Amino acid sequence: MNPEATELLLAGAQELGLDVAPVLDQFAALLVLLQEGNARFNLTALKTERDIVLKHFVDSLTCLGGGHLDGNHQVVDLGTGAGFPTLPLALMRAELQFTPVDSTRKKVEFVRATAEALGLQNVRPVAGRAETLTRQPEHRDRYDRVVVRAVAALPILAELALPFLRPGGLLVAQKGPISPEELRAGQRAAGELGGRVTEVEAFTLPVLGDARTLVVVEKLRDTPDRYPRREGVPNQQPLFWSAK
Numbered sequence: 001m002n003p004e005a006t007e008l009l010l011a012g013a014q015e016l017g018l019d020v021a022p023v024l025d026q027f028a029a030l031l032v033l034l035q036e037g038n039a040r041f042n043l044t045a046l047k048t049e050r051d052i053v054l055k056h057f058v059d060s061l062t063c064l065g066g067g068h069l070d071g072n073h074q075v076v077d078l079g080t081g082a083g084f085p086t087l088p089l090a091l092m093r094a095e096l097q098f099t100p101v102d103s104t105r106k107k108v109e110f111v112r113a114t115a116e117a118l119g120l121q122n123v124r125p126v127a128g129r130a131e132t133l134t135r136q137p138e139h140r141d142r143y144d145r146v147v148v149r150a151v152a153a154l155p156i157l158a159e160l161a162l163p164f165l166r167p168g169g170l171l172v173a174q175k176g177p178i179s180p181e182e183l184r185a186g187q188r189a190a191g192e193l194g195g196r197v198t199e200v201e202a203f204t205l206p207v208l209g210d211a212r213t214l215v216v217v218e219k220l221r222d223t224p225d226r227y228p229r230r231e232g233v234p235n236q237q238p239l240f241w242s243a244k
């Protein structure tokens with residue numbers, strides 16, 4: 001990792017109250033693996049070290065804000081893509097057990113190989129769509145937390161994520177700015193699925209100052225059996241929301 005990127009990672013994490021120094025070598029290794037992976041199969045649009053450090057690594061670490069992931073939790077990362085936020089979070093929090101999920105097999109294989117290369121014991125990737133995985137007993141009502149970054153609008157996330165959670169579990173959604181309409185639809189969808197939006201916290205990304213929102217949804221009771229609807233329907237017909 002070049003000196004500027006190293007400095008930005010340390011400073012960005014510090015702004016979040018985190019010290020990445022003990023795992024700096026692993027972050028540097030992750031950067032190389034990501035760039036190699038990108039050269040083979042276009043995994044992420046971010047190519048420069050500066051962008052990867054700020055918009056993938058530091059951005060992923062903002063999921064630790066508010067302490068919602070503190071503890072020994074089983075965590076699904078819904079729509080992990082090239083491993084975000086799972087990989088940065090797993091480097092920082094050995095006590096969290098991650099199940100990154102993605103419908104694209106080549107991305108899941110990349111995350112598996114990368115976690116192994118980094119020596120991460122707490123990452124067990126799974127390929128599949130959330131709509132189908134949450135119909136399987138080993139994934140339904142099982143997890144303490146779902147984290148998600150940059151996957152879908154809140155009503156869609158609620159339908160895809162809440163079935164993974166046990167009652168009492170939390171969905172922690174890291175998003176850009178959220179419109180009042182999306183939030184209202186998300187609140188109604190959460191209620192329909194057995195949950196409740198408990199927190200909406202606007203903040204800015206360290207160094208860059210981009211607007212972000214952390215939305216937390218608590219699962220209060222079992223999700224009705226009719227959810228999630230079949231593959232693709234949550235995206236095509238989001239609950240309580242027609243804006244796309």
Ligand SMILES: C[S@@+](CC[C@H](N)C(=O)[O-])C[C@H]1O[C@@H](n2cnc3c(N)ncnc32)[C@H](O)[C@@H]1O
Pocket residue numbers: 078079080081082083084085101102103104107128129130131148149150151160
């Ligand atoms: C824009 S990418 C975001 C990736 C990553 N979370 C990040 O922040 O860089 C969205 C990912 O979600 C996955 N995805 C979308 N809908 C999904 C579903 N229903 N089940 C599983 N994965 C899904 C896609 O395959 C894609 O890799």
